[in-house]
Amino acid sequence: MATAKSPKSKATKSLKAPAKKVAARKAPTQRGASTSTGIKAITGLGPKVPSKKIAAKKAARKGTLDGSVDPNSLMATAVDPGAKLNARLNAIVKVGPDVIGSKQSFDQMCGILMDQAANPALRGQALSTIQAAAFDPVAFAKYRAQYLSVLRQLRTDPDPEVRQRVFGLLAREQDSDTQSMLLEGLDDPSKAQLSPEKALQLLSYDPHAGAYEVAKKIANRPPNDLARREALRVLAADGNSVDLFAGVVSDKSESTDVRQIAASALNHLAPRRMQEIARTMAMDDSESDDARAVGLTALAHFGESSTLSSDEPLREKVNSISQSTGNMNLRTAAQGFKARYS
């Protein structure tokens, strides 16, 4: 049976391990450019960006021959609790993709990320750096298992921002245990780590997550408007929700944006049915102008031209709308329809 050591212990144990020299993957100038933006975004302080010459001198002092910054010395700064926050942040940003240059660097970065006592900006930047490295799946492959394990341990982190980001990353990986946690939280709010709308949004990444039942419940009895919208977005991939969407699109008491979400979902699942409803909406003078504009836009972009070209009553109605002095959106939609089917 498997007996590998835990990623956490690996991450913390190797903080003092001897460094390995690793080739830099990015030009120092590029790294410097991204540094400034990254730090400003995190701290709002905008630390001084060393010029090329100074960086080269510093690098030379640290013993690199090609002028690039040694990732090991950067990591040493990053993990040094006595160093200034800006210097540590700067070092983490500069390490960049070199974080996966060696097992030691990766473990050290994971150590910063998992350290709940560390500054939130530092942890956030450590996560961003690892996340950026993960974009190269081949280079990152050997660290993937450890990365996922670290993320799973952070799902209950006291910092809500770290928690939310970690849930997002795991949901994109379609991590089944994370999906179960999200579903559990939606079923029982006392166990929820995230708001219902965020949980639904993350579950919508995977149509196989089994979120349709709970999404239907939330769509019918939403805790808030945002949660309802997200629930409808989840259901947009459910073939059994066609009637639900047809009802929402046709319901004049619903808000325009909710009807728009429903119209988009219905067009995705049952385009012919959407065309029928869109026609009814366009012909109905008692409908809101915004809803009629949605209907006409849907017909103009997705309608069956053979049916619509021969639909005289609809074409007359669209003509009268386009010549009216009413809502601008509606007139634009009518003109779009005319341009397509004239």
Place this chain on the structure above:
Amino acid sequence: MAFPWTQGRFRDEVIAAGALAKRSAGLLELLQESHPAYDECSSAEVVRRRGLVLLALGREPLCEEAIPAVLEELQTGHQPYLLAAAAHTLRTASKPRHAYAGCLLRALQTLARRDDFVTLETWSGVPAPSVSGSACGEILRALEWMGPAASGIRPELAQLAGESTLLADDNRESLEKILAALPGPRYADVEACCSLPLSWRRRERAVATVGPTSARFEDQDGISHAWNDLFVGRPSVVVFFYTRCDNEQKCSLTIAKLGRLQKLLENEGRASSVNLVAITYDPEFDLPHRLRGYAESRGVVPGEHCRLLRTMQGRKALQDYFELGVNFTGSLVNRHRIEVYVLDSDSRMRATYQRLGWDPEELWGEVQRMAKKAPTLEAATEGATTAANAAPGLWAVLLALLPKCPICGATYLSSSGLLALPHLTGWGRFWPAILVMLILSLGGMTWVARVRKTWWPLVCGSAGAAVLIGHGLIWGHQAGLVGGAALVALGSILAVAAVNSRWKRWGHWALRRACAT
């Protein structure tokens, strides 16, 4: 009412099946994709449950029947937990075989880019930081167990070991040790030494009954077809898939292979001699434009002899006929196996390729062999077909022999026609004729009812018409067709009885008896 398949119940069932004398049969039953235990489960829950069964299979020496199910997971799986569980279980087989090597290689290649920590001792394999190991590690342990039997995949393993970024350091070290222990390639034909025996992949099927004739389909161009229009007249290769499948080793590869089979047929100038059909498991979502796009992007050119279909009517009949290995949560598939069926020119099933990968060349050979055997097969089933086709004819003759007046003639004609039509080849195209006959029949009954003031025949006929159209034609149930036609026929007889006093007395007596019972 059936009890729901909760996690607790499923675990109890696995324990109970594991304690049986024929434990493998019980556990393999629980691995069937269509088992009710997987109804309405999320894909993640299906993974957890199947992992538990796979591990239970490995608690005792692995039996021969379970090997294809374990290899299927290694060959086509993509979830680290299931791959690790399958590799762990494979090690309990009586001895390593060369045929396992290819599947283990596939699993290792899959995990090289999506490895994860797993804990096989705990439910669902959720990694516990203190005791977890990587799924890749489990595959490597299985390769170590294989010993010299893995020599057929030596070059591929060496290539993987050479990729410094793919495997974690400890896994790469293990792989290098495995390679060092492997003898040099002993087989000239590595492919042959590692290929899976046909008996694990193919099942002979000699289903005497024709396919679900009530089923109706819509193709990639939105054109409607009946079963007999598509499958009668030439042999067919039928595959199942759905466009939202997230396993590239299943649906996507299946359709790509169908494309290769199509090219093979075209190259030999036999494109029109075989129907190539891909039917989606997910007809609500897989609209015609999605079917076409999915096929074209995988090298299939849809046309008259190669269609992608979604089932519009008779889904249950289709699922029962093919005994599909699929399950759903809502309308979405939560798990399915690879399944390819070979049908003869009478739309009878002859062979299936299930679970493990299939080869287009091999399948083409199968179709050719079947074409040669076709006369024998047809002769064997000719008797049964004749009897089945004769039954409605007999009904018509019997009805025709009943005493009649000119007015009742139309009623006889329409009801006998109604009984006979569903059994005729391509009857689905004649549904307007069925409706006309039905209207004619009901019209006759209404006339009789008004003249004779006897309403029972009309009630009976109308009920029959409703069942025939609703349950039979719209929902595609064979029982609805037969039951509805029988009710209409009964209404016709009662109408005749109402016209003829003797028959009327008999009808009243029969009705009284029926009401009394």
